[in-house]
Amino acid sequence: MTSLKRTTVGDPHSTNISSKVFVRSTKSGKVQKIVRELYLRQDIPCSSTLCTLCLSNAPADANGIALEDLRCLCSIPALPFILSDRPAGTKAFPNGHYLVPDTNALLSGMDLFEQTSAFYDVIILQTVLEELRNRSIPLYNRLVGLTKSEEKRFYVFFNDFRLETYVVRDPGETINDRNDRAVRRAVKWYGEHLQQAMKAAGRTKRCPSIVMLSDDKENLQKARKARIEACSLHDYVSGLADADLLLDMINELREGQDARASHGALLYPEYFTKSKMITGVKAGTLHQGLFNVSPYNYLEGSIRVPAFERALVVLGRENMNRAVQGDAVVVEVLPKDQWKAPSSKIIEEEALNRNENADADEQEAVVTEQEQRALVEEAKKTQGKSIERYPQPTARVVGIVKRNWRQYVGHVDTTSVSLSTSEGRRQQTVFLITMDKRIPKIRVRTRQARELLGKRVLVTIDSWDRDSRYPIGHFVRSLGELETKEAETEALLLEHDVQYRPFPKAVLDCLPKEGHDWKVPVNKSELSWKDRRDLRDLLVCSIDPPGCQDIDDALHARLLPNGNVEVGVHIADVTHFVKPDNAMDSEASGRGTTVYLVDKRIDMLPMLLGTDLCSLKPYVERFAFSAIWEMTPDADVVDVIFTKSVIRSREAFSYDQAQRRIDDMSQKDQLTVSMRTLLMLSKKLRKKRMDAGALNLASPEVKVQIENEASDPVDVEVKQQLDTNSLVEEFMLLANISVAGKIYNAFPQTAMLRRHSAPPASNFQELQNQLKVRRGLELRTDSSRALADSLDTCVDPKEPFFNTLVRIMATRCMMSAEYFCSGTQTFSEYRHYGLASEIYTHFTSPIRRYADIVAHRQLAAAINYEQLDSSLHSKGKLEDVCKNINARHRNAQMAARASIEYYVGQALKGRIVEEEGYVMKVFSNGFTVFVPRFGIESLVRLGDLAVPEPEATFDGENYVLKTAGSRTETIVLFEKVVVKISDQKEESTGKRKVRLELVRSGSSL
Amino acid sequence: MPLDTSSYSLALLRLDGRRWNELRRIHAQISTQAAADGSSYLEMGNTKVICTIAGPAEVRRTGGGGSDAEIKVEIDIAGFSGVERKKRTKTDKRVAEMRYTIANAFSSSLLTHLYPRSTIQITLHILSQDGSLLAACLNAATLALIDAGIPMTDYIVACTAGSTSSYSSNDESADPLLDLNSSEEMELPFLTVGTLGAGEKVSVLVMETRAQIGRLEGMLAVGVDGCKQVREILDQVVRRHGKKLVNSIVE
Structure with missing residues (x-):
């Protein structure tokens, strides 16, 4: 019988193969024992520019083969050497130093490492990186981000793969002790290696120190015993120039832990294992x-x-x-x-x-x-x-x-x-x-x-x-x-997790080289003209809010010889400039949406694209993605085609200007006539939609008037709805619905769609009850149609605003709409409840929403304009994208709302106004009032009514709060009240907020 | 190593410390089972396979067998070979496909016409799995068939090749990878390529994952190159064994 046992002699690999054995438990609770090989090597570079030894055997990637000859000549490693040859020194290390933090130093001081005033030339050991990843994923991600930034010079040294620095775990040794030992071994090796390298290069300059940073006392002690330079994070930072500021950033708990433990008073129950x-x-x-x-x-x-x-x-x-x-x-x-x-x-x-x-x-x-x-x-x-x-x-x-x-x-x-x-x-x-x-x-x-x-x-x-x-x-x-504009705006952006830093260079490099001089090529044989329809002779115009710079959409309409109407919606062709998976695309995908604040816009795409090259500005030629319908005069769609195109917008109207032009019957030019056709069709489309059960919801929207960037807000006004608003809206909805159908047919598993699920009946319970008790009205919620109809009946002849109030409250009972990837839901779940549409997506605003960019790419692939990028074939990837843009969308809305709230507060600063408001919620010790004039909703506490606090009886079943004693008032839900509005700095949040005081309640009106 | 495959770009090192174009350690022995007509034991990293050959033997069935020898492959995956203990059924589709692939590959490289109306039985016992299973089986079978003395045109040698980026990521700097272990196979697209001899004659090519078409050529080139290295190693094993055999006869 032959023995299968491997002989170690004669095996060239025997010294540098090791294995790693560990036990892990899976999510389902199973325990697995994993055995992995480890190939130890000596060609992992130290990455110090001082060292020439490592430079000669630096690794190459696969492309290195092709470049081999070239590489030999100038020896460029595939990964550039990072660590500076003249690292910064401190008092303790006058020759300069490289830092090697261990895991707990990173856990407690990550904010320090991100500082720009210190912490350069840092060696991150593989052992540390792995340990950190097991301890905290966010910190790990931040650290990886640091290693990628060029100026910070963070280098990841794979010490567990290098023969000299690999450490075998001794029997009985804890994994932490083993890792600490590995860190010390690596630090020691680095020191010796650099000295050797310096000698080899014959340099006379003194070698930089390798400094281990650790907060573990035992580790520090052992390091000192082994003559390794080591100090605690605290000691190290104390020696730096701006120590005071930096010291605050060290994670507190570690320092205080020992001291606290002795207190012993445990206030909270222990967590379960x-x-x-x-x-x-x-x-x-x-x-x-x-x-x-x-x-x-x-x-x-x-x-x-x-x-x-x-x-x-x-x-x-x-x-x-x-x-x-x-x-x-x-x-x-x-x-x-x-x-x-x-x-x-x-x-x-x-x-x-x-x-x-x-x-x-x-x-x-x-x-x-x-x-x-x-x-x-x-x-x-x-x-x-x-x-x-x-x-x-x-x-x-x-x-x-x-x-x-x-x-x-x-x-x-x-x-x-x-x-x-x-x-x-x-x-x-x-x-x-x-x-x-x-x-x-x-x-x-x-x-x-x-x-x-x-x-x-x-x-x-x-x-x-x-x-x-x-x-x-x-x-x-x-x-x-x-309360300074800068601080408050930044605070608001941070609170809502909006990425507002300027675009990095890698992103700007993706922009067309011509910059603002970019033009649609004159020569039609150019590649960018391929499969593009020339629609420059169409009378296209755009209608947007006043002052709009990022014009996503433009429209046209013309009569066809057969009596039908041709209607075109032209959307900025953003995907011509933003190619899948480049730096700009991933940045846009990360940002997800443009965020509109009162005085500021945080763009999803760089300005050059958003406000110029993509924007469908008037009088210039622009690339577009067009959806063109043939419609009967009754607004029934006969046919639709989608095509990439070139258009020249004739005019950019504001809603107001467009409305006036349409209304002005003396205007008889072609453009005006076509706009009238569009308006006529849009009204019919709207009627159809409403008949199908689409909801007309309301949200309190106000606009803050600002004279210029620097000045304080002047006034607040309620947004107006014109016919032209709904003109644009109708055609955008139509385009979105048509595109959704098209991309779903082409990619049933991976289409980017948007859905709005029906709210569960329980969401409306409270409102239904309130309406029944207070007004004897019935709100039916069995379908969107029923809801739309019953909302129409919720009127109070004496109170025209009552209907809007109910609509606002109904809106709050709704679910929020969300993006999703078609393969993750069944078809019946695709429904958009609010719009009463079977299927829906976002296609019409690619400049400011990432979902639209995805839809554009999918539509382009669906009409065989281009190959679909592989990332859009993967359900998993799309799901991640959806998850991100849903969250970003929500955050953007909240940030916008918070911004308005802040500016309304600023506009009211120092003013005192009396306004009518409506009671929206009644608590046992207060109530909330909504003031339509400013779109604000605020609490009025009992304590605010009078001093001393009046006694109150709360009738929760009838939503009535009666006060007696120091002030007699009866607060009833839905009733009109008059409040005095003043501003006040809220102590708890530091925000300037409006403060409402009750002047008169419904009973005394 | 617990760092996932995405860390490759940090230092061009794989999960187990190899570079992109390095094979794992291959260890092989011939004539391990005295009772079999031919046998071998092969390790590619932690993938361990025993192969035994029975035959060429006469077909028992009456009137059975054609003018060429028939190759039958039996694969037995030990319950303890994977991370989790798993019982495989006889009808496992994946195993059936491997059996078919192996039989097919060898029917073209072995001179089966020399043994009409007979069968050659290849039995593979998988003791431990850590990626590149099919490749290991092919390599082990080649050695065992040589041990059994069945004439062949050349070695069939195989290895796997993958890519550092998954199908859906459009990473420009995706590197091809040679000889994947099981954790890499789990995450990355890969193919198994087998060549006849050291040339570029591909006789086996199996891919079950999706890979971008642009990366396929690189993967295939690296795989074929890997096969060359594998052949070199197997050849040494065969020659060493031959020398020992000759020596023992001479003495």
């Missing part, structure tokens, strides 16, 4: 979901889980157990006797816990006395109360699956800062109040508390331990003074 949570969720005894905090009451959270139809309620700080808005949590349903009704009361953190001490060395309780009182009152009320507000399943958080912490914008709580001069620059703990009311106060230790007062600042949460009532975070950077 991971396995307990997994088994619990599997068995159905625990539930997993996203944690949402009520915007009205910071002590009330809710979680939607599949097992319950309505959201589970989480009440009180203890039950919320350190969960923060957006975290993925696991909850346990409490026994039935502890179920509570969701609050009908407004509770704001600021009002209750105003005077806490941030340093909090004295005993902390989870629930402050004031909070306790608020909760007890609440509980009393729910006990003996009506059937309507029955207690709901209530739960408590038992564990966190994933934290979704991001960076938060806020301001330092003035009261928590000690201002005595003697304390100077001493480090102190302050509270940071975030703009988002759903986020708790964050405890931050800083040396610059006094400078930060009155500034907008960016912070991150580091941890939330059981012994601390509030999460602990650290300060990232200051955005500027509160």
Whole structure:
């Protein structure tokens, strides 16, 4: 019998093959043992430009073969050497130094590494990178981003693949100890290697030091024993020039951990172990979901889980157990006797816990006395109360699956800062109040508390331990003074995760070289003319809001000899300039949408394209993507074709100008006539759509007038709807629907579509009930048609605005529309509820929406204009794109709204106005009023009515709040009230907000 | 290594520390089972295969068999060979296709007309799987057939080739890869190529994943090049074995 055992002698590979064995558990709970080979090598370069040894055997990629001869001549490695030959020095390392951080240094100081004032020439070890990835994906992504930036000079050294630096885990050694040892080995090797390289090159200059950064005391000690330069992050930063500023950025918890542990007072219950949570969720005894905090009451959270139809309620700080808005949590349903009704009361953190001490060395309780009182009152009320507000399943958080912490914008709580001069620059703990009311106060230790007062600042949460009532975070950077336009705009963009940095060079390189001089080629044999129809002789015009620069769409209409009408919608041909998968495309895909703020536009595509080359400006020739219908005079579509084209717009109208031109019967030129045809057809299209059950919803839209960029807003006006608005809208809808059908037929699995699902009946319950109780009206919601019809009946002859009010409230009950990839849903789910269309997509605004760019590419492929890019064949990729643009779209809307809110506040600054408003919501201790004139909605608390706070009786079944005592008023839902509007700086968020005061209520009107 | 394949561009290193054009370690032995007519044991990295040959033997069936020898392939995948213990059924489509591919490949390289009305039975036992399974089977079978002394025109040698970018990513700098291990096979497009001898005569080409057409040529070129290297290694094994055999006879 022959032995199959491999002999180690004579095998050239035996010294450099190792294997890595590890055990992992899969999602389904199985445990797998993985064995992987490791090929150790000696050609992994150190990447220091000082070293010539490594340069000679630097690796090449596959293209290197073709270039081999050339490569030998000038020896350009495929990966350029990164680390500088003259690295910066500090006091401790006068010869310059390369930094090698270990994992915990990165975990606690990532913000530092992103600084531009220090932290250059950093070696990131593979061991560290992997460990970091296992610990925190966001940090890992940030680090990878850093390694890609050229100026920071971060180099990833694959130490586990290099023979000299590979470390075998000893039996009994923990993986952390092994990794620390690997880091030390690599640091040592680097030092020796560089010295050797310097000697080989015969240089006399002194060799730069290799400095290990670690926060692990044991690791530092061992390093010193092995004569490796090492220091803690804190010590290192202290030696830098702007130490004060940088020190604040170190993640606090690590430093304070030892000190805190001795306190011992644990305020929150411990989380369940991971396995307990997994088994619990599997068995159905625990539930997993996203944690949402009520915007009205910071002590009330809710979680939607599949097992319950309505959201589970989480009440009180203890039950919320350190969960923060957006975290993925696991909850346990409490026994039935502890179920509570969701609050009908407004509770704001600021009002209750105003005077806490941030340093909090004295005993902390989870629930402050004031909070306790608020909760007890609440509980009393729910006990003996009506059937309507029955207690709901209530739960408590038992564990966190994933934290979704991001960076938060806020301001330092003035009261928590000690201002005595003697304390100077001493480090102190302050509270940071975030703009988002759903986020708790964050405890931050800083040396610059006094400078930060009155500034907008960016912070991150580091941890939330059981012994601390509030999460602990650290300060990232200051955005500027509160209430300055720059700081507030940046804050707003950060809060809504809008990417607003200028386009990087790689993106700008993708633009056409001709710049603004780019023109449609005269010669029709040019490649870009291929398969393009010449539509320059058509009378095309565009209609947009005044001052619009990025003109996406233009229209034309002309009579055909057979009595039918030819209607064309021409859309900017953005995909001619934005090719799939280049830098510009990925940037646009990341941004997802252009964001419109009151005074600013954050573009999805560079200006050159958005406002010039793609924009269908008048009097110049432009490439377009056209949809051309033949329609009967009754607006029935006979035929449609899609084609790439060249057009020349004759005029760019604003809605207003177009309306006047159409109305002016003395104008009889061709263009005007065709516009009248379009208007006529659009009215018929609209009628058809309405008959099919499309909804006419309303949202409070106002416009802020600004005289120029620098000045403060002048006035606020409600947006007007003209016939021409709906003219454009109708044809855009038609184009979108036609295109959706076309691309769905061509790519049934991967078409980019948009859907709007029917809202569940439960969403309307509250509104239906309110209408029935207050007005005796019935709202039918069984179909969009029924809803549209019953909305039409919701009128109050005395109150013309009542209908709009109901529509606004109905809009809020709707689901939001979303992009999706056709293969992920069944056809019946494609429906667009609001538009009453079987299928829908976005095609008409490729300059400002990425979804349209995808639709353009798919349509171009569907008409055989070009090959479909492979990335659009993949369902998975498209799903990722959809997920991103859905989120971006939502964020953009919220940012726009927040911007308007800010400017309305600024416009009202110092003014006091009395306006009519309507009661939209009634709570037991306040109500919200909507003021149509300014499109604002705000709370009026009982406490604001009079001093002392009047007593109130709340009739939740009839939505009536009666006050007595210091002031007698009756607040009834839907009723008109008169309010005094003034502005006020909101203490809790630092925003300037309007403040409403009740002047007269319905009863006394 | 837990870093995923996307980290390739950072240092042009693969998950296991190899460069794009490097084979894994190949270890092979001939005549491992004395009882079989021919046998071999082959490791490509952590993929381990035992191959035994029975035949050429007379067909038992009455009136069966044609003018050429029939090649029958049996593949037995051990339950412990993968990461997870899995029982394969006899009718597993994937295994059936591998059997067919192997039989087909060897029926063109073996001089089967020398053995009319007989069968050559190739039995493959897979002890451990870590990617490039079909290639390992083909290589092991070649060695075992040589051991069995069945005349052939040349070695059939095989290896896999892939691409560093998945089908849907339009990465300009996608590199072709040689000899994929199982974690790479899971994520990346790849093909198995087998050549007859060291030339560029491709006799086996199997691809089950989607790859962009522009990358195919590079993948194929790297694969064929890899086959050349594999042939060199197998040839050494055969010659070493031959020398030992001759020595033992002379002594």
